[in-house]
Amino acid sequence: MDGMNKICISNLNVFWNRVQALSSINLKVPANKILGIIGPSGSGKTVFLRSLNRLNDLIPEIRIEGRILLDNQDIYHPEFDPVELRKRVGIVFALPIPLPMSIYDNIVFGPMLSGVSKKSVLDMLVERSLKSSFLWDEVKDRLKTSAMRLSGGQQQRLCLARVLAMEPEVILLDEPCSGLDPISTAEIEHALTVLKKDYTIILVTNNTKQAARIADNTAFFLMSEMVEIGPTDTIFTVPCDSRTNDYITGRFG
Amino acid sequence: MKLHPRYTQIGAISLLVIATLITLAILVFIIAFVLGRGLLYVNADFLFSNPEDMGRAGGIFPTLIGTIILPLLALLIATPLGVGTSIYLTEYTRESRVTRIIRFGADCLAGIPSIIFGLFGYIFFVTTLKMGWSIISGGLTLAFMILPTLIRTSEEAIKAVPNSYREVSFSLGATRWQTVRKVVLPNALPGIVTGIMLSVGRSIGETAAVIFTAGSSLKLPGSIFDSVRTMSVHFYVLAREGISNENAYATAAVLVISILSINLVSYWIMNRFIASKLK
Numbered sequence: 001m002d003g004m005n006k007i008c009i010s011n012l013n014v015f016w017n018r019v020q021a022l023s024s025i026n027l028k029v030p031a032n033k034i035l036g037i038i039g040p041s042g043s044g045k046t047v048f049l050r051s052l053n054r055l056n057d058l059i060p061e062i063r064i065e066g067r068i069l070l071d072n073q074d075i076y077h078p079e080f081d082p083v084e085l086r087k088r089v090g091i092v093f094a095l096p097i098p099l100p101m102s103i104y105d106n107i108v109f110g111p112m113l114s115g116v117s118k119k120s121v122l123d124m125l126v127e128r129s130l131k132s133s134f135l136w137d138e139v140k141d142r143l144k145t146s147a148m149r150l151s152g153g154q155q156q157r158l159c160l161a162r163v164l165a166m167e168p169e170v171i172l173l174d175e176p177c178s179g180l181d182p183i184s185t186a187e188i189e190h191a192l193t194v195l196k197k198d199y200t201i202i203l204v205t206n207n208t209k210q211a212a213r214i215a216d217n218t219a220f221f222l223m224s225e226m227v228e229i230g231p232t233d234t235i236f237t238v239p240c241d242s243r244t245n246d247y248i249t250g251r252f253g
Numbered sequence: 254m255k256l257h258p259r260y261t262q263i264g265a266i267s268l269l270v271i272a273t274l275i276t277l278a279i280l281v282f283i284i285a286f287v288l289g290r291g292l293l294y295v296n297a298d299f300l301f302s303n304p305e306d307m308g309r310a311g312g313i314f315p316t317l318i319g320t321i322i323l324p325l326l327a328l329l330i331a332t333p334l335g336v337g338t339s340i341y342l343t344e345y346t347r348e349s350r351v352t353r354i355i356r357f358g359a360d361c362l363a364g365i366p367s368i369i370f371g372l373f374g375y376i377f378f379v380t381t382l383k384m385g386w387s388i389i390s391g392g393l394t395l396a397f398m399i400l401p402t403l404i405r406t407s408e409e410a411i412k413a414v415p416n417s418y419r420e421v422s423f424s425l426g427a428t429r430w431q432t433v434r435k436v437v438l439p440n441a442l443p444g445i446v447t448g449i450m451l452s453v454g455r456s457i458g459e460t461a462a463v464i465f466t467a468g469s470s471l472k473l474p475g476s477i478f479d480s481v482r483t484m485s486v487h488f489y490v491l492a493r494e495g496i497s498n499e500n501a502y503a504t505a506a507v508l509v510i511s512i513l514s515i516n517l518v519s520y521w522i523m524n525r526f527i528a529s530k531l532k
Binding site for chain 1: 347417418419420421422423424425426427428431435436440
């Protein structure tokens with residue numbers, strides 16, 4: 001059964017100084033599925049996501065306990081290289097953050113770090129990842145112009161393409177549509193449902209409807225705990241916990 | 254008495270405009286004064302011939318060379334040290350007692366009068382290390398003098414790079430050094446160059462520290478172990494000893510024009526660099 005699970009999290013506790021940001025999270029992430037994570041802000045969703053690619057390592061105040069296995073390997077094992085981990089587990093942040101360089105250079109940033117330097121390979125990666133994020137048609141004639149000039153929705157799809165160009169195994173998305181209009185949101189969602197056949201996707205979202213639309217499984221986080229997890233249909237129709245029901249029906253949050 | 258906001262608004266604007274105009278006027282007056290007194294005597298012959306009779310006659314060619322070579326040497330020494338230190342302080346260490354002490358030390362050094370650096374250079378480089386009055390002694394002393402400014406300006410420039418850029422870089426599988434090289438430094442470059450330009454200006458204009466360490470020889474230097482005179486020192490000597498007022502002002506005019514053109518060229522390059530990134 002572990003063959004089907006890309007990531008296994010057991011007893012994960014995260015502390016920000018003395019404050020507990022996540023407590024006793026146990027969770028299995030199946031491969032080639034979209035796991036939606038919903039919950040009010042401050043419930044630990046983002047900290048959770050950033051634990052999965054060890055971006056929290058950059059914040060000295062954060063301390064992590066427990067085990068996270070990626071393909072049965074402990075990613076917090078002292079011999080596990082966080083740089084290699086981040087190449088396998090890509091992340092798209094809440095706000096689109098293009099680096100101040102051209103569209104092309106943004107996308108080849110990751111591959112070039114891994115030593116890819118052949119122009120034909122890079123060109124291929126740029127075209128393929130932009131097509132996968134449904135941005136190619138809009139930018140194919142201006143790849144050398146600054147990425148800062150794109151609109152917000154285009155920038156976010158660029159950030160997705162940038163992650164895809166690394167050819168990761170897992171894609172983490174931290175409220176990728178929070179700043180986007182409904183059309184851009186639909187484009188990103190469409191891209192994700194196509195992408196899941198090649199990637200394992202974890203989507204943190206403030207928008208419960210978005211999880212209902214595209215997630216295969218959904219987890220509900222509340223006040224640093226995971227209240228429940230299950231197939232999206234079940235969570236949204238017959239949740240086990242009354243707090244989940246209250247949240248998705250909009251009684252709070 | 255309470256004034257209507259409309260009047261305080263008008264009052265504020267007038268005061269600010271007056272302050273700006275006075276500042277501008279002072280700058281323009283100084284430059285015009287120096288150029289007006291000196292420019293008459295500046296020609297190709299003055300620039301490219303050797304001085305005669307202590308500078309009473311002839312040109313300023315050796316001092317022109319000195320003015321180029323001393324700050325250049327100082328920059329070559331100080332820039333890697335300064336930028337390296339600031340990268341280490343901002344990217345590789347956490348804010349701690351040690352970084353605060355280093356920063357405090359740099360701030361103190363930046364405020365020390367240049368003649369103290371000159372004295373230090375004279376005792377340490379010129380006599381103790383037996384380098385004599387030479388380009389190398391002067392260059393090292395100037396390097397020490399501009400180092401604190403370089404560190405602090407580069408540090409500010411590096412800190413101004415948004416942290417989100419670093420996170421993106423790390424999340425795309427970059428090591429810390431790759432992040433510094435590909436994301437932090439390119440974006441901090443305009444600020445770092447500003448610091449370098451300030452340092453160039455300071456070292457070109459320096460006299461006290463230079464006289465003590467590079468000497469004031471009017472001969473064309475043959476190696477970096479020869480003494481050299483910069484334009485600033487030349488101006489100082491000509492004016493102080495009453496050798497030649499005409500040549501003193503002519504030297505000053507050349508000095509002012511060089512500094513202006515260095516600044517203009519570097520701004521131009523910087524703007525093109527920034528524009529190319531936002532194309």
